[in-house]
């Protein structure tokens with residue numbers, strides 16, 4: 604079987620709504636952050652549907668026994684937010700995955716070369732086998748930052764087939780790079796945009812996600 608990158612754009616009215624709010628240049632920073640947090644919540648909701656490990660058990664209700672399906676607490680769940688912009692998506696994701704471990708990765712692009720570099724790496728030396736990793740990274744533009752993230756995870760034993768990315772705006776150059784190196788990876792995003800301009804911004808995009816989230 605040939606593996607292929609899968610990119611899902613869930614047709615959810617709340618995802619469409621908050622994307623519209625985030626795209627609008629007139630949206631103030633505080634509302635932009637709310638939009639990113641809400642997108643983190645709803646994209647996580649969609650992304651974990653067939654990814655979160657469950658177990659079938661029997662429980663005692665106040666009246667009788669009943670079968671139940673619970674989230675399996677023995678399978679490790681990790682969220683990796685790519686700073687800074689991935690922090691607001693993380694907030695939304697955490698409302699659904701409150702017990703997940705959070706490993707921060709701080710990356711920044713050089714404004715001229717557009718190359719990403721790492722200034723904070725809180726990843727463990729090795730992830731436990733079977734760990735599900737959810738990456739929160741709202742902008743996949745040239746793909747430099749997400750490729751660095753995926754390489755750091757792979758070095759630490761993460762299985763790409765158990766990894767999901769939630770993003771907000773993704774662009775063709777990033778998708779081409781991810782698809783070539785990690786076929787089988789799954790991305791949930793609010794939109795796939797047209798292109799990346801010479802300054803490295805996605806068009807039509809939403810501008811600088813980190814600056815708009817934090818008002819800088």
Ligand SMILES: O=P(O)(O)OC[C@H]1O[C@H](OP(=O)(O)OP(=O)(O)O)[C@H](O)[C@@H]1O
Pocket residue numbers: 685686687688689710711712713717719740741742743744745746747748749777803811812813814
């Ligand atoms: O696909 P790429 O071309 O690598 O671009 C995507 C990255 O660019 C932005 O980060 P930025 O460097 O602006 O840092 P910030 O989140 O702190 O603003 C964005 O948050 C992504 O991490």
Ligand SMILES: O=c1cc[nH]c(=O)[nH]1
Pocket residue numbers: 688742744803804805806808809810811812813
């Ligand atoms: O459009 C873009 C591209 C990369 N990073 C951003 O924040 N915005």
Ligand SMILES: [Mg+2]
Pocket residue numbers: 811812813814
């Ligand atoms: Mg930025």
